[in-house]
Amino acid sequence: MVDEKLAKLLAGDARRAILARLCADPSDAVWLRQLARDTGFGIGPVQRAVAALSRARLIRRRARGNRVYYSFNTAGPLYARLRRALGEKP
Numbered sequence: 001m002v003d004e005k006l007a008k009l010l011a012g013d014a015r016r017a018i019l020a021r022l023c024a025d026p027s028d029a030v031w032l033r034q035l036a037r038d039t040g041f042g043i044g045p046v047q048r049a050v051a052a053l054s055r056a057r058l059i060r061r062r063a064r065g066n067r068v069y070y071s072f073n074t075a076g077p078l079y080a081r082l083r084r085a086l087g088e089k090p
Helices: 004-007 011-024 031-041 043-055 079-085
Strands: 057-065 068-070
Touching: 011 031, 011 043, 011 057, 011 068, 031 043, 031 068, 043 057
Parallel strands: none
Antiparallel strands: 057 068
16 A cells, blocks of 8 residues: 555656655755756646645645745655665665
8 A cells, every 4th residue: 555655656757856856855945946947847747746745745845934945754654665766775
């Protein structure tokens, strides 16, 4: 069941790119437009991807002023598995 959940979360190219970007430096908080620039996807696909990833608690969403920042949720239930799946050391 966990493998199915992980497979669904990694199904979209934008989701994989965002997770890889945030997973590379879990302490880094990035705002939406920066994620779009870094991943090469448009704002729409990035918005949908971060919404799904936030609901799954794989990334954190924090508002600061008029911007919303996203970072990898290192306390999330799939953190170590996801880092291994993306080729990173946990």
